Amino acid sequence: METRTLVKNVLNTTYEEIPSSVVEHAKKSIQNWMGVAIGAAYHESMDMVLELKEDLNSGEQVSVLGRPEKVDLLLASLTNGMSSHIFDFDDTHLDTIHHPSGPIAPVVFALGEHYDLEPKELIRAFVLGCEVELRISNAVYPSHYSLGWHITSTAGVFGAAAAAGILLKFDEEQMLHALGLAGTQSSGLREMFGTMTKPFHPGKAAQNGLLAALLAKKGFTSSKQVLEAKRGFASVLAPEYNLDRINENWGTQWELLKNAFKPYACGIVLHPSIDACIKLRDYASVKDVKEIEVTVNPYVLELTGKPEPQTGLEGKFSIYHSATVGFLEGDAGEDQYKDEVVLRPDVVSFRSKVKPTVDPNMQEDEATAKLTLINGEEHTVKIEHATGSIENPMTQEHLDTKFSKLTQPIIGAENGKKVIEKVGNFENLSSIKEVIELCTSKNILV
Amino acid sequence: METRTLVKNVLNTTYEEIPSSVVEHAKKSIQNWMGVAIGAAYHESMDMVLELKEDLNSGEQVSVLGRPEKVDLLLASLTNGMSSHIFDFDDTHLDTIHHPSGPIAPVVFALGEHYDLEPKELIRAFVLGCEVELRISNAVYPSHYSLGWHITSTAGVFGAAAAAGILLKFDEEQMLHALGLAGTQSSGLREMFGTMTKPFHPGKAAQNGLLAALLAKKGFTSSKQVLEAKRGFASVLAPEYNLDRINENWGTQWELLKNAFKPYACGIVLHPSIDACIKLRDYASVKDVKEIEVTVNPYVLELTGKPEPQTGLEGKFSIYHSATVGFLEGDAGEDQYKDEVVLRPDVVSFRSKVKPTVDPNMQEDEATAKLTLINGEEHTVKIEHATGSIENPMTQEHLDTKFSKLTQPIIGAENGKKVIEKVGNFENLSSIKEVIELCTSKNILV
CATH class of the missing domain: 3.30.1330.120 (2-methylcitrate dehydratase PrpD)
Known part of the structure; x- marks a missing residue:
C-alpha cells in the first residue's frame, strides 16, 4: 500500500501546509537549477538534442532556458533537465547523492508556461515532486545506487510524474497509474558517468515522468502498486530496500531541506x-x-x-x-x-x-x-564539512554569485539580477512567464 | 569487449550473407507483426497515445498502421510497437519469452517510410536488430526475466537502436554510442502485465532505441561497453548472465529462426x-x-x-x-x-x-x-508441442488466415490479400510504401 499512501499524502498536501522554510528552500533550488541550466544551454550536447526539433518536425510550445527556441512539452523537459546536469554543478540531496531539481523543475516549468499556471501551485508541485523522488531514493539507497543505478533518474521519474499529476489536477486513481507508468520507465546506468549520457538521465526522467502523466490523464492504465509489488520498482531495482522510508514523517520532515548546493562544478x-x-x-x-x-x-x-x-x-x-x-x-x-x-x-x-x-x-x-x-x-x-554541505551551506549571496557567473554570458548581468529577484518572490508573481521571458528569446546574448 | 564485437558483427553482416531461410522467416515475422498491429489499431489505448499528437502539436512524418494519422518518427515507433502487443498475439522467441518484432519493426517501418529506404536494407536491419535483442536476451535469461524485467523491452531497446543505426549508416563508434544510449534507457517491469502498460513496453523500447540512434548520429557520446561494464546492463539488470551468448555462432546460428507465431491471442x-x-x-x-x-x-x-x-x-x-x-x-x-x-x-x-x-x-x-x-x-x-511451437509451427496458410481475421475489419479483405502478397515479396518491392499505403489513410474502413 506504500504507493497508494504516497499518492494520498501528495494529493492531500496543500500549498498552505508547506512550511515557509521549505518554500524558501524550493526557491533557492529553483534559482540554482536555472543558473546551471542557463549556463550550459549552449553545450554541444544541447545543440544535438535540440536538432531533434528539425528531425521530428516537432511542435513549438514552451521555452528552453537560455535559448531562443521553443519546443514541445516533452522535448523541453528533456533539454531543460539535461542542461542543468551538464556541468555537474546542480543540487544534491546528500543522503542519497540524488540531484533533485533536474527531473522535477523542467516539468514544472513546461506545464507552468504552457498552461500559465498559478505560481503557488508550481511551488507546491516542485516541492511535492522532490519529496516523492527523494523519499523513494531514501527507500532504496544505498544498495540501488551501489548496484549501478543513477538514482537521480531512476527515482526522479516518479517525482516528475507526481509533479505533473499535481499540475494536471489528478485524482487518486490517475496519480496511481501515472506512478506506475513512471516506474516502468525508470532507468539510467552509472556506467554512463563521464559521457554526455549522464546529464541526459535527469532530462529523460523529466520527459518520461511527464509522458506518464499525460497518458494517465487520458485514462491509460498501469499497476497501482508499482513501488511495493513483488515485481515492482523496489524489488526489481534494489537488492535491499526499506519501503517504510517512503511515507514516514510525511508533512513533518521535508527531504527538500536536505538539498545542498554546490560551490564547485564537480562531484x-x-x-x-x-x-x-x-x-x-x-x-x-x-x-x-x-x-x-x-x-x-x-x-x-x-x-x-x-x-x-x-x-x-x-x-x-x-x-x-x-x-x-x-x-x-x-x-x-x-x-x-x-x-x-x-x-x-x-x-x-x-x-x-x-x-x-x-x-x-x-x-x-x-x-x-x-x-x-x-x-x-x-x-x-x-x-570537517565542505562548503555547500548541510552543516556549512552556501549563503544566498554565494548562490547569487554562482548564478550570475553562470548566466551572465548568456542572458546578461541585468536580466540575471531580475531573475534572482523574481525567483526570490516566486509565490507572488502573477505568472511564471515573468521569469522565463528573461531567460529566452530576445534576452539571449550568445 | 562484447559490445564492440557485437557492433562489428552487425556492421559486417551484409544482406547477401543472411540465409534465405532467415529472410523468409523475417517476412513471416513482419506479416504477423503487421496483422496484430493493424488488428489493435483502434484499441482505446491507441487513441490515448495518438492524442499526444494534439497535446504536443507534433509533426506529421510517417504512418501508424491501420490508422489514417501521420505522426513523427518517435511517436510512430511508440504507437506501432504498442499496437502489435495489445492483443498478446504477437511473435515469441520461445527460449526467452521475448516478442522480437515489437521493438524492431516499428523503427524499420518509420525510417523506411520516411527516407524511402531500399527494402533489402530494411530486411537486413530487421534481421540484425532481432539478432541483437535476442542474443542479449539469451545472455541474461532466465534470471533477468525472473527478477521481474519485461525482457521484450529491456533487451528490445538495443535491437531497436541497432536496426536504426544500420539504416542511418552508422560506423562502429556511432553504433557503440547508440547501444550505450539504448542500454541506459532499458526498462519495463513485469508488474505491469495485465494493464495497458504492458503493450506500452515494446513501443517505448522502439521509441527509446530510435532516440538513441538519432542522438548517436549527431555525435552524442555514451559508454562504449554498455553490455559488459561493471555497472553496465548485464551486471545491473541480471543476477546471473553469460555474455558469451551474445556473439557465439554469429552468422551460423540465427535466433530469428526460433521466432514462433501464436495461433491464440494470449500468453x-x-x-x-x-x-x-x-x-x-x-x-x-x-x-x-x-x-x-x-x-x-x-x-x-x-x-x-x-x-x-x-x-x-x-x-x-x-x-x-x-x-x-x-x-x-x-x-x-x-x-x-x-x-x-x-x-x-x-x-x-x-x-x-x-x-x-x-x-x-x-x-x-x-x-x-x-x-x-x-x-x-x-x-x-x-x-506434446502446442500449435505455434518450433516443433509444430503455424503454416503460411495459418498465418494468412490469422492476418486476414485480424485486419479485415480495418483495411478490408482485398487490401489484406495484397499486403500478404507484397510482404511475401518484400525484398523485391520498389518501396516499402507499397505495403504501408494499403494499411493507412484512404484504405481504412473503420
Missing part, C-alpha cells in the same frame, strides 16, 4: 578536498610546492581517481585536477573545468604533485590536505 | 491447454461436461491463475477462461477475449468446471486435459 565528493586546497593557498606559492597529500574517504578516490584527465568532463572526475585548480586558481567553477584549462601546461605539471590517499575513517564530506614545501615545511588543513 | 504458456480443450470437443457437448482437469507446468498457473476474469485483458491471464473458450468455441482468437465474451453467462458458468493442476515434470509447451462427463465417462488428450 560533491571532491568539494572538501577543493576547500582544503584553496585554504592551503595562504601558506605557499606554486613554485615552492613539493606535493599536496589529500586524504579522503575511499569511495571518493573510487569515483574520481583519474590522474591524467584529457577533457574538462574527465577533469570533473579527477581529484588530481580538482585539487590542482583549487590551489592554483582558488576556485573550481565551470571555468576551471574547461578543456583548455585541463590541458594547460602549468595545470598538467601541478597535477603530478597531488597525492591522494584514502582513510576509511573519513566521512565523504571530510578531507585533509597536507602541503609539503620544497624546503621541507609542512602545513595541514582539515575540512 | 504462449496457455496454448497447449487450449489445443487440448479444442480436441476435447470431439468427445462431448457442453451440457454433458462435469469438469475438465488441465495439467500444466507450475509456471503456467503462476502466470495465468486468474479464476474469475472481469475483462478481456484479464481473460488472457486466465487458464480458466482460455480452456473454456477452447472447448466452447474451438478457438481463442481476439474475439474470444472480448470483454462481452468474458462476462457471458455460459462462459462464466463453464469456467468453474475447469480445474487446473500443476506437474513440475510437464514442459511449458506441454499440457494434458482430462474431460470427465456427468455420466462418469473420461477422455484425456495430451499435447
